[in-house]
Amino acid sequence: VNIETWLSEATGSFPAGVQQRLAQEYRAHWEESGGGGDVAALFGKPGVVRRRLKRLYFDAQQFQRLQENPNSAAFLFVPLLIALGLGRLGVGLFGIDSGFLAIVSVVVGAGLWLIIWALTRPWPAVRRDSTRIMGHMVVATAMQFPAIGWGNRITNPALGVLLLFAIATLFFNDAKVRRTLALEGQCG
């Protein structure tokens, strides 16, 4: 495998700025090592390196999708959350569930939603909107806690795991957005 083929397989699927930085570093490394022989023997399989890099950066397709009017995707979740809140209130009003817990559920959801939207407001569009999309999942999960009741031994741990997973995904996704934006020359 020559250096161009290796670089194309390992880094070719990433956005231009990410590709440029990686190609520059791998090429310099290869030249320092003498610049000959099988590149895969020096760097390993390009597919393995690509998988490692995918944990750090979005590929070009994913990044393009994020840039193409991501705000509409962020807003898509708002009616769903409103429907969820109204549903909770309805359940409370018809006496199927505690009316008080239904109100707490809506207040928790609305409060979290406002915090996320206010915190992300000054961020660059791609970062702001991708965080808001993930944030809505956190809000939807958090809203279930008061409605289900604090003492439920079966659903509460499962919901807790789901909430932690949603929060971890939100932070992991945001770090990936910031890293990609930094190499694309956009302030993250």
Place this chain on the structure above:
Amino acid sequence: MKPQEQLRMLILAVLERQPEHGYAIAQAIKARSEGLLTAREGTLYPVLHALEAEGQIGSSETEVSGRVRREYRLSEKGLGTLSKLRGDWKRQMTAVGAVLGSEA
């Protein structure tokens, strides 16, 4: 400690002495371990980029003999992390040594 975490620790330890570029980091790890520790050098850069994004290391481009190279240096945060990792590693080695016993 997982191999990936070991590589992070080794990179930070190499950069503690002086700023280095990627190839020199790989060579330093090989040389200091007398060839015992060799990572596929392609996986070095994802780790370097992750460390940089976390603020453990910084980087800047320098030109040497007409070639542009990216040099990495340890940050204050990285120094603190290295100190913690060293402590963890020593405790692990002491525990394993106590179980294995001494041949001498």
